[in-house]
Amino acid sequence: MTAATDGRRDVRDSVPPGAPAPLPRNRSPRPQFIAYLYMAPAVLLVGGLVLFPVFRVIGFSLYEWSGAGAATWVGLENYASMLRDPVLHRSILNALAFVVTYSFLPIVIGLVVAGIIGRYQLHAIPFFRTVLFLPQVTTVVAVGVAWRWMYSENGTINSLLSLIGIDAGTAWLGDFTWALPAVGLIGTWVMFGFCMILFLAGMAKIDRALYDAARVDGAGAVREFMTVSLPGLRPELTVAVVVTIIGALQTFALVYVTTAGGPGHATVVPGFLVYRMAFRAGDVGGASAVAVALTAVVFLVAIGLARLLREKD
Amino acid sequence: MTGSARREPRHRWCKVVTLTAAAALLAAACAPPGSDSDDSTESDEISTEVPDDEEIELVLAHFEEGGLGESIEQLVDEYESQHPNVTFTLQYDTFLDYGQSIRLRMSSDNPPDIAQAGQGYVMMGPLVDAGLLYPLDAYAEAYGWDERVPEGLLDQSRFLEDASGFGDGNLYGLALGGNMVGVYYNQDIADDLGLSLPLETLDDFTQAMETANDAGVLPITLGNLGGTRAGHILSILMSRYQDSDEMLEWIYGQDGADFDMPATREALDTFNGWVEAGHIPSGANGTAEEEALSDFIDGGSLFHISGNWNLADVAQGLDDAAGFMLLPPLAPDDPPRATGATTSPFGIHRDSEHRDVAANFLDFITSEEAAEVLNEGGYAPIASADTDAEETDATDVYGQFNQAFADVLAADGQTLYLDWSTATMGDTIFPVLQEFIGQNADADHVIETVQADWEAARG
Numbered sequence: 001m002t003a004a005t006d007g008r009r010d011v012r013d014s015v016p017p018g019a020p021a022p023l024p025r026n027r028s029p030r031p032q033f034i035a036y037l038y039m040a041p042a043v044l045l046v047g048g049l050v051l052f053p054v055f056r057v058i059g060f061s062l063y064e065w066s067g068a069g070a071a072t073w074v075g076l077e078n079y080a081s082m083l084r085d086p087v088l089h090r091s092i093l094n095a096l097a098f099v100v101t102y103s104f105l106p107i108v109i110g111l112v113v114a115g116i117i118g119r120y121q122l123h124a125i126p127f128f129r130t131v132l133f134l135p136q137v138t139t140v141v142a143v144g145v146a147w148r149w150m151y152s153e154n155g156t157i158n159s160l161l162s163l164i165g166i167d168a169g170t171a172w173l174g175d176f177t178w179a180l181p182a183v184g185l186i187g188t189w190v191m192f193g194f195c196m197i198l199f200l201a202g203m204a205k206i207d208r209a210l211y212d213a214a215r216v217d218g219a220g221a222v223r224e225f226m227t228v229s230l231p232g233l234r235p236e237l238t239v240a241v242v243v244t245i246i247g248a249l250q251t252f253a254l255v256y257v258t259t260a261g262g263p264g265h266a267t268v269v270p271g272f273l274v275y276r277m278a279f280r281a282g283d284v285g286g287a288s289a290v291a292v293a294l295t296a297v298v299f300l301v302a303i304g305l306a307r308l309l310r311e312k313d
Numbered sequence: 314m315t316g317s318a319r320r321e322p323r324h325r326w327c328k329v330v331t332l333t334a335a336a337a338l339l340a341a342a343c344a345p346p347g348s349d350s351d352d353s354t355e356s357d358e359i360s361t362e363v364p365d366d367e368e369i370e371l372v373l374a375h376f377e378e379g380g381l382g383e384s385i386e387q388l389v390d391e392y393e394s395q396h397p398n399v400t401f402t403l404q405y406d407t408f409l410d411y412g413q414s415i416r417l418r419m420s421s422d423n424p425p426d427i428a429q430a431g432q433g434y435v436m437m438g439p440l441v442d443a444g445l446l447y448p449l450d451a452y453a454e455a456y457g458w459d460e461r462v463p464e465g466l467l468d469q470s471r472f473l474e475d476a477s478g479f480g481d482g483n484l485y486g487l488a489l490g491g492n493m494v495g496v497y498y499n500q501d502i503a504d505d506l507g508l509s510l511p512l513e514t515l516d517d518f519t520q521a522m523e524t525a526n527d528a529g530v531l532p533i534t535l536g537n538l539g540g541t542r543a544g545h546i547l548s549i550l551m552s553r554y555q556d557s558d559e560m561l562e563w564i565y566g567q568d569g570a571d572f573d574m575p576a577t578r579e580a581l582d583t584f585n586g587w588v589e590a591g592h593i594p595s596g597a598n599g600t601a602e603e604e605a606l607s608d609f610i611d612g613g614s615l616f617h618i619s620g621n622w623n624l625a626d627v628a629q630g631l632d633d634a635a636g637f638m639l640l641p642p643l644a645p646d647d648p649p650r651a652t653g654a655t656t657s658p659f660g661i662h663r664d665s666e667h668r669d670v671a672a673n674f675l676d677f678i679t680s681e682e683a684a685e686v687l688n689e690g691g692y693a694p695i696a697s698a699d700t701d702a703e704e705t706d707a708t709d710v711y712g713q714f715n716q717a718f719a720d721v722l723a724a725d726g727q728t729l730y731l732d733w734s735t736a737t738m739g740d741t742i743f744p745v746l747q748e749f750i751g752q753n754a755d756a757d758h759v760i761e762t763v764q765a766d767w768e769a770a771r772g
Binding site for chain 2: 066067068069070148149151152153169170171172173174175176179259260261262263264265276279280281282283
């Protein structure tokens with residue numbers, strides 16, 4: 001107990017409030033030790049539950065291993081065969097298509113809806129906000145199954161289309177052209193509520209005086225949105241872009257529930273391939289290699305985007 | 314704001330991360346785990362006796378749901394009452410969870426004594442390869458399992474010791490029942506169309522579909538969203554055009570086997586004919602299995618091609634109108650063949666302390682004594698096929714299935730499933746067949762893609 005109390009006093013002493021003087025290094029090693037002790041629980045948790053599994057997966061990716069019994073060291077062979085796999089190439093293109101429907105569309109729709117809801121102070125706003133956010137809190141499995149029915153040959157979508165005279169008669173998820181956009185649009189539906197809530201929260205922070213000023217200058221709704229709301233939302237936009245793009249690249253559950261990658265390989269995504277290789281084909285090494293590559297790409301994209309959007313500030 | 318006072322702790326933080334990372338990397342460097350279990354100390358002596366002077370605890374892992382799971386529970390209870398010193402712990406998981414975890418559980422320090430291990434390269438193969446399953450051949454001989462079921466049924470659970478091929482080698486599991494794909498039909502619709510069912514030949518079948526189509530009735534409901542169902546259709550078509558032996562050679566992975574067989578081409582040709590004639594619904598690839606089944610039960614089509622896993626649903630849904638037949642053969646006197654197999658067999662862990670008792674239990678649950686319980690639970694009987702055939706009431710759909718199943722077993726006509734041929738075949742053949750029935754791929758492409766997977770798996 002005394003040691004801890006001493007330590008705390010030492011730390012305080014060495015950094016007097018309001019003094020930006022450099023921290024004297026190595027003068028007393030004890031306070032640092034105490035600091036590490038305080039950090040230990042967090043470091044152990046993160047290390048044990050996040051870093052250790054990550055490095056384990058990196059380790060797995062260098063072996064040929066079925067998940068049972070002995071593993072064989074193969075070096076980078078799993079990565080090499082991954083690059084040769086045409087299905088993986090297809091899955092990357094599909095993931096890029098999902099960036100449009102998971103990220104671009106939800107952000108645009110989220111901005112428009114937030115702009116409308118934020119401008120007109122209706123009494124029913126909490127209701128609309130809740131309803132529009134609901135897809136985000138519904139489990140993906142329920143969402144997937146519901147949309148699977150709606151997209152079926154005799155489903156809701158085709159009924160609605162026939163009301164306006166379009167007789168598609170397609171089972172959307174089984175169509176080689178339409179399956180990918182169809183699954184992607186479910187992503188749009190799920191993600192835009194999240195974007196909208198984010199933007200609404202951001203707009204609430206914008207100084208009302210700016211809107212008043214814009215109105216005095218004769219700006220209409222659109223102009224007002226472009227000159228006041230949009231620049232004010234930059235931090236929220238950054239968060240929305242990063243989160244939704246990570247979501248797009250990591251898609252798994254939605255594809256798994258709706259199409260399982262089909263028809264053919266029309267909707268296969270890297271996350272689904274990882275699952276399929278590890279748990280169905282018994283290729284834990286190959287699956288780990290894809291997972292590592294996917295993680296690296298997501299990591300780089302996220303960092304790059306965050307940088308890009310921040311620098312413009 | 315970027316003074317050195319702020320920077321230094323950050324550097325130190327980086328150091329901590331680096332150190333932790335390095336430690337983790339070191340740990341990871343020796344991953345993944347596992348050396349082959351040493352079987353040098355193993356004794357090969359077996360006994361069919363169950364000792365009654367010691368407490369014996371057995372863990373049984375399985376994924377059987379509903380009636381099938383209940384019949385296992387019931388048989389465990391019965392066995393426990395016959396041997397009061399034996400206690401079972403049942404570990405149930407859904408098929409999906411089970412498949413994901415069984416390898417790790419079997420290689421853990423505390424593995425189940427008895428575990429379900431599906432035939433082929435996906436489940437049983439890795440377990441055999443890792444030396445985790447005990448070969449049951451000595452037990453099979455001692456208990457006479459090979460006389461209990463047709464030889465071909467045991468072969469499905471045989472694996473070469475190095476796991477390079479199956480259908481041959483040591484016996485690693487024992488199955489409780491069977492499954493089989495055939496044609497369900499709606500008798501009411503058939504009556505309306507003036508068709509007399511069951512049909513004699515494949516040509517009659519195609520003719521019947523044309524009759525239905527002309528009358529504006531959908532010939533077949535097909536839910537191929539998951540991809541497996543088109544695989545079943547191709548597989549039963551292939552077995553019309555060749556002996557089951559030829560098909561099994563390819564599925565078991567025997568040297569020189571090739572998917573490019575005349576039978577494959579003829580089957581694909583016939584299948585394509587059905588697609589082009591509109592006998593197969595155009596939305597099949599976007600329709601879920603259960604959706605197609607419920608369409609059929611609602612009177613949406615004349616036929617529905619599926620297995621006995623849908624027997625209860627069809628019987629209940631169509632009632633008196635429900636019917637089942639094998640896909641008619643090319644010539645009326647061809648031997649009965651069908652896509653089908655035993656259910657996932659139960660194997661015994663190599664390190665089980667009580668493997669004699671475990672084997673005795675396997676003997677019990679596959680015995681004549683257990684057949685009735687299994688039958689009630691929904692297992693298509695394999696152990697007492699001929700005795701059951703006599704009692705069959707061929708007028709209801711259960712009776713029709715049991716009769717057809719017994720006929721196929723008697724002729725050793727089970728042709729297994731095409732996706733059993735390699736660990737990745739399901740992920741190869743199902744997508745390419747979706748392309749095929751969506752007319753995005755021709756027969757050549759199907760054959761090339763499938764055979765390439767088969768060859769890649771064999772180095």
